[in-house]
Amino acid sequence: MIYTCTISPSIDYTVYVPEFESGKLNRSEEVHYYPGGKGINVSRVLKRLGITSQALGYAGGFTGQYIKDFLKNEEIKTDFIETSTITRINVKVKSTQETELNGPGPELSTSQLLALTDKVQAMKKGDWFVLCGSLPESIAFEFFLELATQCEKKGVRFVLDTSGPALKQLLKASVFLVKPNQYELGELFGVEISSVSDAFYYARRLVEEGTENVIVSMGGDGALLVTKDFALIAKAPAGTVVNTVGSGDSLVAGFIGCYSLTEDSYQAFRTGVASGSATAFRSDLCQVEDVEKLLGQVEIYPFEEKEVT
Numbered sequence: 491m492i493y494t495c496t497i498s499p500s501i502d503y504t505v506y507v508p509e510f511e512s513g514k515l516n517r518s519e520e521v522h523y524y525p526g527g528k529g530i531n532v533s534r535v536l537k538r539l540g541i542t543s544q545a546l547g548y549a550g551g552f553t554g555q556y557i558k559d560f561l562k563n564e565e566i567k568t569d570f571i572e573t574s575t576i577t578r579i580n581v582k583v584k585s586t587q588e589t590e591l592n593g594p595g596p597e598l599s600t601s602q603l604l605a606l607t608d609k610v611q612a613m614k615k616g617d618w619f620v621l622c623g624s625l626p627e628s629i630a631f632e633f634f635l636e637l638a639t640q641c642e643k644k645g646v647r648f649v650l651d652t653s654g655p656a657l658k659q660l661l662k663a664s665v666f667l668v669k670p671n672q673y674e675l676g677e678l679f680g681v682e683i684s685s686v687s688d689a690f691y692y693a694r695r696l697v698e699e700g701t702e703n704v705i706v707s708m709g710g711d712g713a714l715l716v717t718k719d720f721a722l723i724a725k726a727p728a729g730t731v732v733n734t735v736g737s738g739d740s741l742v743a744g745f746i747g748c749y750s751l752t753e754d755s756y757q758a759f760r761t762g763v764a765s766g767s768a769t770a771f772r773s774d775l776c777q778v779e780d781v782e783k784l785l786g787q788v789e790i791y792p793f794e795e796k797e798v799t
């Protein structure tokens with residue numbers, strides 16, 4: 491079973507405004523209330539690709555209930571731990587530019603944290619634990635490190651897609667896949683990543699430190715996969731961008747979904763990039779037919795170290 495885990499879910503209040511002006515009254519003709527948060531998006535895309543998962547994490551209040559009902563409607567299994575505070579609402583303004591306003595994650599008690607530990611302890615060899623999204627700084631990173639250690643002991647694959655200080659600490663664990671975007675990778679090393687060669691250099695450092703698969707996503711420029719044996723670069727297919735929120739999560743879902751069926755990194759990478767782009771070309775997350783259409787358009791080739799970018 492693939493278990494996704496979203497510590498800080500959200501409702502993504504997505505507003506389309508033709509010409510957004512800050513400091514002014516803007517009226518929108520189109521709004522959506524998508525369930526969001528990185529693990530939840532991974533579970534939604536996996537479902538669309540025909541792969542079962544269970545969404546874990548924390549949810550509370552009317553917004554938490556909305557997310558649970560939405561996922562139930564999409565026939566996605568959930569097992570959220572209840573919080574006493576309401577789950578955040580993140581605002582996504584789609585205009586000539588994309589502007590995001592993400593709220594803080596929940597404050598969690600020791601018993602709420604232990605409830606998650608119990609769920610990880612019940613996982614079995616061959617399962618996946620996909621920890622995604624921001625991790626509140628009020629929770630010591632050792633807690634998450636311990637979850638990762640439990641995964642390693644049990645033979646559960648640990649996938650990580652987070653940012654900030656927790657990312658650095660959690661990479662000390664045994665990680666099957668990490669997917670920073672180029673900014674997150676730069677933040678990790680205190681540098682600016684301005685070329686594919688830079689991305690390769692720092693991704694390879696993560697591999698040398700023990701991470702099995704590092705995917706650096708680069709928006710419309712595609713993505714880079716680095717493992718100890720090879721490095722691949724994928725160009726993203728061209729299309730009309732509608733909403734890139736969830737593209738990174740779709741890449742993760744496509745990769746792990748395909749890998750869980752085939753154990754083939756090359757195909758998994760192709761499916762991941764196609765899924766990411768298919769999401770960028772839609773208001774909500776990608777559908778399987780979008781992904782299938784784009785698969786053949788993802789150009790993948792080996793990354794040469796001497797490559798000039």
Ligand SMILES: Nc1ncnc2c1ncn2[C@@H]1O[C@H](COP(=O)(O)OP(=O)(O)O)[C@@H](O)[C@H]1O
Nearest residue numbers: 671707708709710712713726737738766767770
């Ligand atoms: N403008 C775009 N055009 C085509 N594909 C895109 C675009 N933006 C994102 N994607 C696809 O989604 C993937 C993840 O996007 P990215 O923005 O890097 O992730 P994140 O949302 O985590 O920042 C990219 O590798 C690419 O395949």
Ligand SMILES: O=P(O)(O)OC[C@H]1O[C@](O)(COP(=O)(O)O)[C@@H](O)[C@@H]1O
Nearest residue numbers: 526527528623624735736737738739
């Ligand atoms: O937990 P964070 O870092 O605040 O991110 C949460 C946001 O990221 C998303 O999961 C989208 O992530 P990506 O665009 O990176 O795929 C939104 O649904 C959500 O609002």
